Amino acid sequence: MTLIASLLPASQEVYRKIVFEIDDGVIGIDADGIIRLCNPSAERIFGWRSGELLEKPLEVLLPEHLRTRHQALVSNFRVGADDARYMGSRTAEIVGRRADGSDVHLGITILKTSATSEPIMIAVIRDISERISYQRELQRLAQTDPLTGLLNRRAFHDSVAGCLQERQPASSAIVLFDLDDFKGINDRYGHDAGDDVLVRFADILRGCVRGNDLAGRWGGEEFILFLPGVGSDAAVVVTDRIRALLTAADFHWKAGGTPGLTASAGVFAGGITIGSLGTAIARADKVLYEAKRSGRDRFVVAPDTEVADLVR
Structure with a gap:
């Protein structure tokens, strides 16, 4: 809570309120892939207790077989011209890993921004497991x-x-x-x-x-x-x-x-x-x-x- 508050100036209290109350998960990572921002919805989606994800590497939210490929995707986005991108396609699924080791199907939009002069990447995450199950x-x-x-x-x-x-x-x-x-x-x-x-x-x-x-x-x-x-x-x-x-x-x-x-x-x-x-x-x-x-x-x-x- 304190760390997130330091990343969002007091003048942006309305944005802080949105981040904490929306159903979509919000996760922010620094240039080293360390989680610096995490809202309650993200903790709920991935099954972690409050505050546990902060300071952990993003890889804890990914199945092992996807980690190398995901790192390449993040690196390419970081140096690319786009400031926002929806991850995935009509034929590919984004799969995350919950704390208990189970898979969760996700829709993710990633954004590049900065906070306190430090570059940070934000992921806005939606649990689409129910929709994927219905489609299947x-x-x-x-x-x-x-x-x-x-x-x-x-x-x-x-x-x-x-x-x-x-x-x-x-x-x-x-x-x-x-x-x-x-x-x-x-x-x-x-x-x-x-x-x-x-x-x-x-x-x-x-x-x-x-x-x-x-x-x-x-x-x-x-x-x-x-x-x-x-x-x-x-x-x-x-x-x-x-x-x-x-x-x-x-x-x-x-x-x-x-x-x-x-x-x-x-x-x-x-x-x-x-x-x-x-x-x-x-x-x-x-x-x-x-x-x-x-x-x-x-x-x-x-x-x-x-x-x-x-x-x-």
Whole structure:
């Protein structure tokens, strides 16, 4: 309190009152990055007790992996022509560290000024953690099938493309599933039963895939898997296990009985790239319907000749 008062002349009492009563945090550092000014809101945002932050290095408010980069940003701003700047961008988040070690998402405006002839940099800080959480939830909802919780069609395609952009394995697999006689389940047992089947099958998919695999609801009663780094033989093992688990699943509906539920599948494996992803899915779709036409309750693997055509 005394230190802050010395930095703000008595004639600027109104400004001192604003700094101490606004909800935004205000932190001032000297040329060495030492905290010389800190209002109660900043202490609340970062979870420190009154007066504890004064005289400490600014790094105590930053996650360790961000400290070097932050120091460079501050140095560049100090010698730059701008007197004020909003930190961050539409695609980047500013993350601070609370006293308990947890992260806090921040919106920060930094300013250059001086007090008692000493240069000082001021940061005006807003806790935007709730807004970031809300935005992430909106994004999750936009990417998720509301019934099953799996990726929706667009999100699945985008996620696979992102995976292939980061790393392109020599072979990956696309597996398309279609639940057999799904319309009959709805007609005989009702749409609640049909929803139960969809949710249960989504759970089976989640239980059978690895951490880097992707599962989605392709539409209606169709589901899709992307298995990176997997050849045809391994994809077949996963496919058959999923089908067996569905057949063994127990359903008890008020309308009576447990039907023998089955699924058909089409498997494509090969050197899938971003450019050939659409073709790979089309090949899996083609052999899926061969499985449906040939009696259902089975899977068909795309012929090696089609795999060779795709990867040339």
